[in-house]
Amino acid sequence: MSFEITGLSFSYGDHAVLEGVDLSVADGELACVLGPNGVGKTTLFRCILGLERPRAGTILVNGRPLDELSVAERAREMAFVPQSHAQVFDYEVLDVVLMSAASRLGPLRAPAASDRARAEEALERVGVAHLAHRSFMQVSGGERQLVLIARAIAQNARSIVMDEPTSALDFGNTARVMAVVRRLASEGLSVIASTHAPDLAYLYADTVLALDNGRVRACGSPADVITGPLLSELYGLPVEVSSLYDDKVRACVPTEMLRGDSPFVTSGRGKR
Numbered sequence: 001m002s003f004e005i006t007g008l009s010f011s012y013g014d015h016a017v018l019e020g021v022d023l024s025v026a027d028g029e030l031a032c033v034l035g036p037n038g039v040g041k042t043t044l045f046r047c048i049l050g051l052e053r054p055r056a057g058t059i060l061v062n063g064r065p066l067d068e069l070s071v072a073e074r075a076r077e078m079a080f081v082p083q084s085h086a087q088v089f090d091y092e093v094l095d096v097v098l099m100s101a102a103s104r105l106g107p108l109r110a111p112a113a114s115d116r117a118r119a120e121e122a123l124e125r126v127g128v129a130h131l132a133h134r135s136f137m138q139v140s141g142g143e144r145q146l147v148l149i150a151r152a153i154a155q156n157a158r159s160i161v162m163d164e165p166t167s168a169l170d171f172g173n174t175a176r177v178m179a180v181v182r183r184l185a186s187e188g189l190s191v192i193a194s195t196h197a198p199d200l201a202y203l204y205a206d207t208v209l210a211l212d213n214g215r216v217r218a219c220g221s222p223a224d225v226i227t228g229p230l231l232s233e234l235y236g237l238p239v240e241v242s243s244l245y246d247d248k249v250r251a252c253v254p255t256e257m258l259r260g261d262s263p264f265v266t267s268g269r270g271k272r
């Protein structure tokens with residue numbers, strides 16, 4: 001089991017954020033974490049990455065307790081893909097990917113030719129090798145996200161944690177990035193990603209964890225978790241879930257928008 005999180009509880013001072021969270025993600029699996037703003041998704045990831053110390057609970061990464069891993073070992077086991085719009089690197093794309101080598105290098109050691117080759121190969125794998133010598137700040141949000149995923153691949157870790165990998169992306173780039181993430185999982189990595197889009201979680205994930213107020217509201221197969229009643233309760237508004245393409249797709253619709261008397265409906269839209 002690549003991530004085995006048991007009874008995880010965390011507080012910022014007096015403010016309890018996570019309570020008794022359990023999650024297992026095996027090699028080859030993609031788990032999506034869903035939940036309203038402020039529910040504790042990023043905090044959960046910070047605990048998994050060893051950046052916050054839980055009040056209670058255990059985290060095993062590839063079978064080893066997180067708190068027994070050195071910083072370098074954590075970097076070998078886990079790669080982190082942050083939200084692309086939070087980045088301020090003014091480096092060439094290839095140099096951003098080469099930063100993945102930092103955990104293997106001693107202080108003041110330059111990356112070797114093999115690190116460079118690995119970085120170039122990772123860019124190739126996510127389809128953005130042509131951007132290698134462009135400025136990271138001057139490529140699009142979707143391309144930037146793919147570069148950050150390439151950096152995670154080049155790190156050669158067995159597990160990847162992604163904080164809202166598609167939050168800044170358009171429709172096409174969302175599909176491209178999620179396809180890459182899905183492929184990485186299918187190739188044997190364990191991946192945990194947060195998302196605000198239940199229909200994306202349904203389409204791509206093997207497991208969905210729905211957090212509500214820092215507690216697990218549901219965790220299981222997308223078919224069990226992505227349902228109208230659960231999403232309505234989780235987000236506090238009526239949601240209908242329609243099954244499409246033999247239930248390979250579920251469209252999640254906030255039905256408030258469809259009611260003729262809805263205060264949100266100001267034009268002809270939704271009144272039919």
Ligand SMILES: Nc1ncnc2c1ncn2[C@@H]1O[C@H](COP(=O)(O)OP(=O)(O)OP(=O)(O)O)[C@@H](O)[C@H]1O
Nearest residue numbers: 012013015017035036037038039040041042043044
């Ligand atoms: N450094 C901090 N100190 C104190 N409280 C914090 C800190 N970081 C986050 N919080 C609080 O912890 C709670 C969970 O925050 P977190 O960022 O984990 O939520 P999230 O689910 O990732 O939210 P979003 O979907 O908006 O990104 C929130 O109430 C937030 O205000």
